[in-house]
Amino acid sequence: MAKLHAFTVYYVKRGRNHRWRCSDVTFWCVDEHLCNQWTQALKELLEMQKSRPKQLLVYINPYGGKRQGKRIYEQKVAPLFSLASISTDVVITEHANHAKDNLFEVNIYKYDGVVCVGGDGMFSEVMHGLIGRMQKDSGIDQNNPKASLVQCNIRIGIIPAGSTDCICYSTVGISDPVTSALHIIIGDCQPLDVSSVHHNNTFLKYSVSLLGYGFYGDILKDSEKKRWMGPMRYDYSGLKTFLSHHYYEGTIAYQPAKQTHGSPRDKESCRTGCYICKKSEKQLAEQTKEHGLKHEEGEEDWKVIKGKFLAINAVNMSCACPRSPKGLSPAAHLADGSADLILVRKCSRFDFLRYLVRHTNQDDQFDFPFVDVYRVKRFQFTSKLSEDNESNVMDIGKKRFGQFCRDHPACCCNIVNSTWNCDGETLDSSAIEVRVHCQLMKLFARGIEENCKDEAAYSQSRIEQLL
Numbered sequence: 001m002a003k004l005h006a007f008t009v010y011y012v013k014r015g016r017n018h019r020w021r022c023s024d025v026t027f028w029c030v031d032e033h034l035c036n037q038w039t040q041a042l043k044e045l046l047e048m049q050k051s052r053p054k055q056l057l058v059y060i061n062p063y064g065g066k067r068q069g070k071r072i073y074e075q076k077v078a079p080l081f082s083l084a085s086i087s088t089d090v091v092i093t094e095h096a097n098h099a100k101d102n103l104f105e106v107n108i109y110k111y112d113g114v115v116c117v118g119g120d121g122m123f124s125e126v127m128h129g130l131i132g133r134m135q136k137d138s139g140i141d142q143n144n145p146k147a148s149l150v151q152c153n154i155r156i157g158i159i160p161a162g163s164t165d166c167i168c169y170s171t172v173g174i175s176d177p178v179t180s181a182l183h184i185i186i187g188d189c190q191p192l193d194v195s196s197v198h199h200n201n202t203f204l205k206y207s208v209s210l211l212g213y214g215f216y217g218d219i220l221k222d223s224e225k226k227r228w229m230g231p232m233r234y235d236y237s238g239l240k241t242f243l244s245h246h247y248y249e250g251t252i253a254y255q256p257a258k259q260t261h262g263s264p265r266d267k268e269s270c271r272t273g274c275y276i277c278k279k280s281e282k283q284l285a286e287q288t289k290e291h292g293l294k295h296e297e298g299e300e301d302w303k304v305i306k307g308k309f310l311a312i313n314a315v316n317m318s319c320a321c322p323r324s325p326k327g328l329s330p331a332a333h334l335a336d337g338s339a340d341l342i343l344v345r346k347c348s349r350f351d352f353l354r355y356l357v358r359h360t361n362q363d364d365q366f367d368f369p370f371v372d373v374y375r376v377k378r379f380q381f382t383s384k385l386s387e388d389n390e391s392n393v394m395d396i397g398k399k400r401f402g403q404f405c406r407d408h409p410a411c412c413c414n415i416v417n418s419t420w421n422c423d424g425e426t427l428d429s430s431a432i433e434v435r436v437h438c439q440l441m442k443l444f445a446r447g448i449e450e451n452c453k454d455e456a457a458y459s460q461s462r463i464e465q466l467l
């Protein structure tokens with residue numbers, strides 16, 4: 001018998017619901033020279049794929065989500081990276097901010113990307129480390145809310161191992177470690193808008209998913225005390241916060257995003273190769289060419305809204321997650337340079353429940369008289385409490401006993417501020433100034449793919465194939 005020669009090709013196979021798997025096919029042949037020619041040609045083709053990473057810096061949060069980060073990385077991700085000849089430096093974090101601080105010290109420029117294994121909070125840490133480092137190296141003062149920030153071209157990959165994993169879900173379409181690892185290996189690139197959050201000319205945080213005051217801020221504050229419950233803490237605190245039904249008074253001022261195309265009430269969502277995000281990319285390139293980093297936004301056209309709100313949510317992306325597959329703002333765009341500002345005014349518990357339930361079904365969650373949504377590029381928020389304090393209307397009684405409820409002076413209930421939930425981290429200040437930076441960073445992702453077979457269609461096609 002002739003001696004057989006063989007080589008194996010590993011490839012990505014699409015599954016249902018945006019899931020990717022690694023599959024392989026082995027080619028056999030009797031001619032050794034032909035076999036070598038094939039492997040050589042394939043190697044050369046792979047070498048030409050410049051967007052594929054060769055060296056990655058990996059941070060693993062061993063305590064995120066269900067505390068499975070290390071196991072997920074070692075069992076599901078590391079073998080794929082080694083199959084793809086990607087070399088890695090792995091850091092298992094020992095405390096909060098370990099990854100962020102480390103990114104200010106290491107030579108980040110020798111890496112083709114940084115991978116975080118954990119949830120939205122862990123991603124936020126890595127993002128702060130990378131964006132902060134880029135600004136530091138370029139001499140940009142992050143405390144200046146008007147500063148034009150330097151884009152970060154080192155891509156971040158997210159291996160989901162957290163509790164919500166909203167950023168991964170909204171940019172890949174599924175929260176699945178193997179799928180995310182494959183997007184990293186093939187070198188996908190998805191630009192992402194980032195909001196900077198300031199208070200009194202002091203930088204507080206960056207946000208890419210949810211900046212939420214009221215409902216989502218209160219959930220987060222309560223849930224932080226119950227981290228031991230794991231991802232269940234959000235359900236527990238969610239129910240508790242829903243029942244407490246607190247509303248907060250304040251003023252929102254925003255600048256509409258006039259340059260961006262589309263509206264939050266559109267029926268079309270942001271998908272792979274989104275033309276709206278592409279237009280923003282082109283505009284950004286033209287702007288940078290014309291003004292360099294010096295470009296400043298005008299101060300015109302501020303709209304002001306005062307009111308009592310159950311929730312104020314600003315989202316840079318849909319915020320889709322397994323709990324809400326279409327997200328808080330289904331038509332928000334990943335990279336259009338705008339955020340969707342959702343104002344949920346004081347309403348009955350029943351109406352608020354109807355609003356929440358619509359995050360889980362096909363009905364329009366903005367179709368309520370107590371919900372408003374605007375596409376914005378900047379906004380500011382001041383709570384009634386800080387407005388009163390700042391305008392010096394505090395009397396001695398208030399100073400001594402705290403603020404009393406204005407609606408019911410006799411009941412002595414305390415008015416307190418809510419907390420801002422910034423991508424799953426609390427902010428110390430309620431008065432904030434937010435600005436969206438178009439495509440400030442990049443992910444190893446491609447956005448959610450269109451025409452991906454959904455569960456039903458997939459089962460149907462499988463049956464057809466079998467028949």
Ligand SMILES: Nc1ncnc2c1ncn2[C@@H]1O[C@H](COP(=O)(O)OP(=O)(O)OP(=O)(O)O)[C@@H](O)[C@H]1O
Pocket residue numbers: 060061062063064065066092093094095096097098117118119120121122123125161162163164165166424425
């Ligand atoms: N070794 C560590 N010990 C304690 N905290 C850590 C450690 N490493 C990272 N952290 C912090 O843990 C926080 C939460 O982590 P992570 O986002 O991974 O999980 P999660 O909160 O369960 O998920 P999600 O953010 O998706 O809700 C992050 O803000 C991060 O700063």
Ligand SMILES: CCCCCCCCCCCCC/C=C/[C@@H](O)[C@H](CO)NC(C)=O
Pocket residue numbers: 119120121163164165166209210216220234319321323324328356357359360421422423424425
């Ligand atoms: C009675 C049914 C109610 C269902 C309500 C479903 C609404 C879920 C919407 C969740 C959106 C989460 C947005 C993501 C926020 C993350 O930044 C953050 C950190 O992981 N997670 C949370 C929960 O704050």
Ligand SMILES: [Ca+2]
Pocket residue numbers: 193315316317332333334335336337338339
């Ligand atoms: Ca956006």
